[in-house]
Amino acid sequence: MKLMTCPLNGPRNISEFVWAGDVKPMPDPATASDDAWAEYLFLEDNVAGEVHEWWLHAPTNYWFIARRNTITDEILETMTADAYFAKQRGDGA
Structure with a gap:
């Protein structure tokens, strides 16, 4: 059985989780084109690593x-998410 550690609930069976895509910057809602929104919502980089x-x-x-x-x-x-974004800003451990 494969386990994933949830930050809230601890180690759980992987079947309890749903993948939702890469973490990436959201386009500016006021200026983004339809193409930019479509790319953000539906395309992934498919990085090996x-x-x-x-x-x-x-x-x-x-x-x-x-x-x-x-x-x-x-x-x-x-x-x-708070810990991740704090780390990205440089104010997290």
């Missing part, structure tokens, strides 16, 4: 971010 992805723990409807190796399918780290 480490990526940051949105995941949902379906039983609790809890959203978080996982760092995963797409070559080995190994889940390297999970974190709250």
